[in-house]
Amino acid sequence: MKSDVVLSGLLPEELAEAADIPLSCARRLFSRIQKGSVLPEISPSTIRRVSLDRVKALGVQRELRLVEQAASSLDPFIKYAFAGPDDKPFETVRIPLEKTGRYSVCVSSQVGCAIACRFCATGTMGLTRNLEVWEIVGQVQAVSQGLTAPQARVHGVVFQGMGEPLANAARVIAAIRILSEPAGLAIDQRNITVCTSGLIPGIRAVAEALPNVRLGVSIGDAREGKRQAIMPIDETYRLTDVLRAVGEHARGSGYAPMWAYTLLAGVNDSPEAATALAERAAAFVQEFGIRPRISLIPYNPVAGNDGRQLPFERSGASVLELFREQLLAKGFGSIVRYSGGGDIGAACGQLVQLSEKRRTRELPSASR
Ligand code: SF4
Known part of the structure; x- marks a missing residue:
């Protein structure tokens, strides 16, 4: 058998x-x-x-079932909802890169998430299960097989979909090895980013197993005592310790980590918050000799799993600009991440389990 x-x-x-x-x-x-x-x-x-x-x-060959696919009318983002054998959907986003025909794929690592960051739609779902290795790999395969234009290919992968990847670290590491294998999709590990809320054992596991993979860490709020209000994980893994683990990987690999900072109006977008972020960055440079890449993410207001709007708003353009200026005044440039696909719920923090109603609108499988 x-x-x-x-x-x-x-x-x-x-x-x-x-x-x-x-x-x-x-x-x-x-x-x-x-x-x-x-x-x-x-x-x-x-x-x-x-x-x-x-x-x-x-063994057997399995493919993910495509439950739903939505193309943004604002930009060339595509969001997919796939399901494995248990029929629980999880989401994947195809992100166009600057060079025509090159794409990055934002993949999920879990159905739901137990980390419960207060500003994240997925965090309101709780954890249903970890994805299997083939289910993580299958998201990239499906997107890759859907690229029909000549020369079009998947250039990178970012673990920033549903779930905390480092809560499923062994499978994420195995999936990255498969995705980067030269005989397969051959995605350069340097173009793969694992974004975490700050699970230190997982950071160390990735750093040891895959030194060329890039790390991203969600800062939330750099001020002592403020982060816990929006990221409960900080009660277990304090930001100072998280950044030390990230810094050790950066020192060993030579790759600058990405610091993701989701700006929430009236919560973490004040000049004091910007100063605290810059001071953390300066301390990081002093200790590890590498400048973090600060990525500011405008918040996308979103409803949680129960349909109720989460209690956060997007910072205004002038507040965002002032925040950037504060950082720059302390010597730190930043990029404002274009968080696309907002109209299809594909933007950062918007991935949430599909409703039963939407799930019934099935489309044929994308792969094979
Ligand atoms: S931001 Fe990431 S780690 Fe936090 S709740 Fe959402 S999916 Fe989980």
Whole structure:
């Protein structure tokens, strides 16, 4: 009887060992599986029949079900809702990059999230489950297979969809290894960013396993004692300790971390808050010798899982500008992240479980 091993969740080495086939053969099969081929259609002329039969006996091929797909009318963002075998939807966003035909994919790592950042729609859902390796990889595969223009390809991946990736760190690490494997989608690890609310054990695990992957950390509020009000995770992992773990990775890898700062009107957008952020950045440079890339994210007002609006507003343009100026006055430039797809709920912090009503509007599967 076949096991429930899902073949797209295995690296070539794991496939070779589990199926007891030569590594060269496993690499060819891995490549075909990752690029969307279905095993029965693979001709034994390119793969030894005995190897193909062993892999077929080893496990199954699964694909995500596309529940819904929405293209923004404001910009070329596309949001997808996929579901695994339990039918619980999770969301993925295709983000166009500056260079035509290049895309980044914002992927989910969990259905829901237990971290409960107060400003985040996903945080109101609670955690349903961790995604499996093949479900994380499958989001990027599906987006990649949907790119039909010549030369179009997935250039990067950002773990900033639903869920706290480092609460599912082992599977996220395994998925990154598969996504970056040269025989597969070959996404450069330097173009993969793992964004965390600050789970220190996970930061250390990623830093050790994947030193080339970039880290992003959600700052929330740099002022001592203020962060906890909007990010309860700070009660367990204090920002000072989180930044130390991020700094150690930066010092080892040489890659500047991204500091994501979601501006909330009247909460963390004051000149004092900007000064506190700049002081944290200066202390970080002094200790680790690397300047963080500060990314300011205008907030997208959103309703939580119960349909009620979350109690936060977007900062006004003049407040945002003043905040930037305060940072600059202390020697820190910042970028204002264009958070696209606002009309389809694809922007940062807007990903939330689809309602039953919307879930019934099914579309055919994107992949194969
Ligand atoms: S911002 Fe990220 S970590 Fe925080 S609740 Fe939302 S999904 Fe979870």
